[in-house]
Amino acid sequence: MRSFEGRVAIVAGGAGGLGSATVRRLAELGMKVVIFDWNGDRAAALAKECGNATAAVAGDASDDGDAAAAVEAATSLGVLSLLANASGGGVGGGRILTREGVPRDKDSFVRTMEMNATGTFNISRFAAAAMAKNEPDEDGERGVIVNTASIAGLEGQTGQVSYAAAKGAILAMTLPMARDLSISGIRVCGIAPGTMGTPGMLSVPEAMKEKLVENIQFPRRMGKPEEFALLVEAIARNPYLNGENIRLDGALRFPPK
Secondary structure, X not given: OOOOXXXXXXXXXXXXXXXXXXXXXXXXXXOEEEEXXXXXXXXXXXXXXXOOOXXXXXXXXOOHHHXXXXXXXXHHHOEEEEEEEOOOOOOOXXXXXXXXXXXXXXXXXXXXXXXXXXXXXXXXXHHHHHHOXXXXXXXXXXXXXXXEOOOHHHHOOOOOHHXXXXXXXXXXXXXXXXXXXXXXXXXXXXXXEOOEOOHHHHOOOHHHHHHHHOXXXXXXXXXXXXXXXXXXXXXXXXXXXXXXXXXXXXXXXXXXX
């Protein structure tokens, strides 16, 4: 993307820790931003903070109507050129079998997949359809999609079966999605963050924080949401980055537990 000025982005999960940092960064760069989040109140508050260049849309990325509404809001502001998927999460946790040998409930697995993999796929297909109608730049580019997974999708820990599977699915989408959309001039990359200092993570007890950062090599701290936003920007700026999953983790490798 040669210029951000006057272009439009959707940040799915834009009211969350990583998403809100991305919204602020893109707005600073001159983009108009649709903050798409299930928490409509937080999205509206962030839109008010960032000014007239932003709009809030409440909804669920896995819902067709909500996803279409977010894209419609974006195209009403101008040329939709960037989708940053920063939504996700998980429902519960635990091993596939309890210590007593009882199978884990399936519903939490299904819902976690829906929140992450299904939501990412769904909003991406609606956004890609809009981007495909854009006038191409000198490289033939019409848009960029940045999806968010986790290093748990590569080395999930004990008790992370659902979350690891969901984030692994997002990582697995990157290359085939980039191939699918190459004919339309749309690039696709994925980010796999490690332990990020979102408000939720920073609220845990100090002893837990120390445990969370002990395997990070350098810098030995949680990642900053602003550093995530900088990577979204870098991917959008670099026209030869495509079909790639990028770790953002301070050389952290998750131990088994």
